[in-house]
Amino acid sequence: MEQDSAGAPAxxxxxxxxxxxxxxxxxxxxxxxxxxxxxxxxNTIANLERQNIASGWGFLENTAGFGIIQSLFPYSETSxxxxxxxxxxxxxxxxxxxGIFFATIFGFVIGIARLSNNWVISRLAYCYVELVRNxxxxxxxxxxxxxxxxxxxxxxEKWSLFDTIHLNIGGLRLPKxxxxxxxxxIGIALIVAIIASIVISRWAHKRQDATGQQFPMFWTxxxxxVGLPVLAYLVMGMPMYWEHPNFVETGPILRRGFxxxxxxxxxxxxxxxxxxxxxxxxxxxxxxxxxxIQAVSHGQTEAAHAxxxxxxxxxxxxxxxxxxxxxxxxxxxxxxxxxxxxxxAVAIAFPDLVSVGGTVLNQTGQAIEIIGIWMGVYLSLxxxxxxxxxxxxxxxxxVER
Amino acid sequence: MSNKILPLVLGAAMGVxxxxxxxxxxxxxxxxxxxxxxxxxxxxxxxxxxxxxxxxTGLDVDLCRAxxxxxxxxxxxxxxxxxxxxxxxxxxQSGEVDVLSRNTxxxxxxxxxxxxxFAGVNYYDGQGFMVRKDLGVTSALExxxxxxxxxxxxxxxxxxxxxxxxxxxxxxIVAFEKADEVVAAYDAGRCDVYTTDASGxxxxxxxxxxxxxxxxxxxxxxxxxxxxxVRQGDDEWFNIAKWTLNxxxxxxxLGVTSAxxxxxxxxxxxxVKRLLGAEGAFGEAIGLSNDWAYxxxxxxxxxxxxxxxxxxxxxxxxxxxxxxxxWNAGGFMYAPPVR
Numbered sequence: 001m002e003q004d005s006a007g008a009p010a011x012x013x014x015x016x017x018x019x020x021x022x023x024x025x026x027x028x029x030x031x032x033x034x035x036x037x038x039x040x041x042x043n044t045i046a047n048l049e050r051q052n053i054a055s056g057w058g059f060l061e062n063t064a065g066f067g068i069i070q071s072l073f074p075y076s077e078t079s080x081x082x083x084x085x086x087x088x089x090x091x092x093x094x095x096x097x098x099g100i101f102f103a104t105i106f107g108f109v110i111g112i113a114r115l116s117n118n119w120v121i122s123r124l125a126y127c128y129v130e131l132v133r134n135x136x137x138x139x140x141x142x143x144x145x146x147x148x149x150x151x152x153x154x155x156x157e158k159w160s161l162f163d164t165i166h167l168n169i170g171g172l173r174l175p176k177x178x179x180x181x182x183x184x185x186i187g188i189a190l191i192v193a194i195i196a197s198i199v200i201s202r203w204a205h206k207r208q209d210a211t212g213q214q215f216p217m218f219w220t221x222x223x224x225x226v227g228l229p230v231l232a233y234l235v236m237g238m239p240m241y242w243e244h245p246n247f248v249e250t251g252p253i254l255r256r257g258f259x260x261x262x263x264x265x266x267x268x269x270x271x272x273x274x275x276x277x278x279x280x281x282x283x284x285x286x287x288x289x290x291x292x293i294q295a296v297s298h299g300q301t302e303a304a305h306a307x308x309x310x311x312x313x314x315x316x317x318x319x320x321x322x323x324x325x326x327x328x329x330x331x332x333x334x335x336x337x338x339x340x341x342x343x344x345a346v347a348i349a350f351p352d353l354v355s356v357g358g359t360v361l362n363q364t365g366q367a368i369e370i371i372g373i374w375m376g377v378y379l380s381l382x383x384x385x386x387x388x389x390x391x392x393x394x395x396x397x398x399v400e401r
Numbered sequence: 402m403s404n405k406i407l408p409l410v411l412g413a414a415m416g417v418x419x420x421x422x423x424x425x426x427x428x429x430x431x432x433x434x435x436x437x438x439x440x441x442x443x444x445x446x447x448x449x450x451x452x453x454x455x456x457x458t459g460l461d462v463d464l465c466r467a468x469x470x471x472x473x474x475x476x477x478x479x480x481x482x483x484x485x486x487x488x489x490x491x492x493x494q495s496g497e498v499d500v501l502s503r504n505t506x507x508x509x510x511x512x513x514x515x516x517x518x519f520a521g522v523n524y525y526d527g528q529g530f531m532v533r534k535d536l537g538v539t540s541a542l543e544x545x546x547x548x549x550x551x552x553x554x555x556x557x558x559x560x561x562x563x564x565x566x567x568x569x570x571x572x573x574i575v576a577f578e579k580a581d582e583v584v585a586a587y588d589a590g591r592c593d594v595y596t597t598d599a600s601g602x603x604x605x606x607x608x609x610x611x612x613x614x615x616x617x618x619x620x621x622x623x624x625x626x627x628x629x630x631v632r633q634g635d636d637e638w639f640n641i642a643k644w645t646l647n648x649x650x651x652x653x654x655l656g657v658t659s660a661x662x663x664x665x666x667x668x669x670x671x672x673v674k675r676l677l678g679a680e681g682a683f684g685e686a687i688g689l690s691n692d693w694a695y696x697x698x699x700x701x702x703x704x705x706x707x708x709x710x711x712x713x714x715x716x717x718x719x720x721x722x723x724x725x726x727x728w729n730a731g732g733f734m735y736a737p738p739v740r
Contacts, residue, residue, distance in 0.1 A: 066558040069576075252543070254538055260573060358487045358553055359553045367494075
């Protein structure tokens with residue numbers, strides 16, 4: 001049998017067979033875990049029944065009855081608890097995506113600055129990293145939130161940039177695009193532009209491989225992605241206009257300031273949370289980037305220089321691609337951390353999943369269900385992020401030829 | 402090794418089952434550990450607030466102290482757990498606290514769906530609005546378009562939504578988990594309005610930079626009967642909580658105070674005799690000694706004493722008795738008799 005392949009004596013009894021023993025232990029462990037799980041679940045159900053606590057998912061369809069300050073899709077007090085939780089989920093995803101975007105940019109810039117030959121720049125980056133990563137995140141969130149609130153003008157005043165972007169304690173006000181019939185062509189033009197850019201980029205690669213000639217790919221793509229939608233906009237007779245925030249300066253004092261629901265309002269809770277998360281995570285990403293770059297042998301830089309490449313292209317074409325292999329796995333962890341840390345939003349009134357879920361929990365008392373939803377959502381978000389990053393890591397991994 | 406792992410794991414599983422399923426009564430638990438674990442707010446002046454030495458005082462705190470006096474004859478046999486609005490019910494359900502005395506509104510869903518019992522009302526409250534005086538607003542009906550700061554996970558959040566919807570006024574809600582952050586955000590001008598129970602508004606106003614710049618609007622938009630809560634299914638403990646509150650109210654009605662309770666023991670009034678354990682065995686009927694009410698009054702005082710010391714007109718909160726006066730003085734406070 002397989003004892004031979006495992007290298008055990010052929011005549012050994014089943015008791016001493018390493019394979020059989022291994023199987024047995026695993027079986028025992030699984031049985032024990034299942035038993036434990038069963039006991040926990042039945043015990044919980046029994047306790048809930050004994051204490052007359054209602055359970056089940058029916059509550060998700062009941063009317064929520066409370067307001068939420070920010071929602072990516074229509075929500076009102078008459079919506080259901082399920083809708084309220086979805087609002088929270090999308091707000092969490094929004095914060096995570098925007099936070100990850102900025103954290104990555106800051107992190108790479110600071111990580112590279114940390115290795116700069118310029119003493120002032122590298123010291124500044126060093127101080128940033130040490131200061132930011134050693135202060136608890138919750139404190140930083142409070143700092144940004146209350147710093148934002150204290151620093152900007154009050155409700156009845158504003159700071160304006162070109163009379164289109166306004167800031168006051170109520171948030172950042174932006175013009176809102178209003179789409180009219182025909183505006184779908186703009187979206188189609190954008191998609192066409194993206195596809196065309198991909199096709200041209202493939203062609204440019206092939207041409208470079210064949211002839212060595214480079215093609216101004218970046219500017220071509222920018223031209224296409226900006227130009228085509230603008231063209232479509234003009235051809236379709238400008239089917240889109242901007243709704244500007246309306247600032248009322250007269251009348252009763254309470255009514256002065258920006259009108260509700262006109263234009264886009266980015267609430268200060270979102271600004272503070274995203275800023276805190278991005279700045280905090282960027283400090284960790286900077287260290288990861290530094291480690292990644294330092295992991296690339298200096299000989300690579302020297303070789304690139306010997307080929308006549310300047311510093312910029314050396315970093316972009318030789319060092320960073322090799323460094324990415326080291327950077328991506330720990331970078332994934334930082335993305336996961338940022339997503340999970342966004343749950344601290346509850347401290348500053350940003351309605352993320354935990355905040356909204358907490359309210360639902362309190363109104364319905366369905367602790368087990370809500371905590372189950374929290375765990376399920378954060379687990380799924382984490383698994384999705386790491387699946388994507390693993391896929392990206394495999395693509396970036398060094399292909400040995 | 403396997404023959405060691407299995408019993409260990411199974412043993413642990415059985416242990417979990419045993420400890421959670423076995424039901425000692427709350428009174429037995431409390432007596433065994435020697436103190437009552439009391440869930441209070443995280444700091445609401447007048448109701449439950451820790452001073453610089455960590456001593457808790459307030460109307461809600463006094464109720465827990467009174468229960469400790471009833472059970473142990475010692476008002477200090479209490480430990481306090483500060484709980485956020487969101488944590489409070491879970492803490493009580495899971496047995497982390499024995500009683501929740503935390504300005505909690507008695508509502509039907511809480512009473513019937515959460516496995517909880519409300520033991521009475523120790524403060525009749527209602528939700529109000531506070532605004533800056535310089536807004537020039539005199540009524541809550543002028544608050545259309547306002548941004549409103551409040552706490553998450555409270556009935557407040559629902560009431561304010563109902564009120565603005567019913568009056569067809571748009572609004573913007575900014576809901577924080579902790580009261581301190583609501584105060585800070587309101588103080589910074591993030592919101593035009595701060596809403597919570599009126600008692601809470603008076604208490605939190607003391608924390609603002611310039612309390613004098615703010616006013617509470619006249620509208621009271623909800624009924625908020627606040628009172629102590631215990632777990633459902635333990636009638637003995639429920640009775641103790643209920644009758645501790647009733648004893649304090651009855652003592653006020655009968656004129657028994659912490660100062661005169663020793664003389665009153667010799668009173669000829671049968672109601673006083675029954676309350677103080679000189680006649681009948683009412684203490685034993687609820688699993689305590691017969692001088693339970695005497696201990697409450699001697700150590701903590703009657704309801705009036707507690708009210709005046711914590712939230713009354715002579716305190717910084719300056720709340721008048723209003724609807725919280727006894728039934729025979731025009732208020733709602735009405736305790737069933739001890740007999």
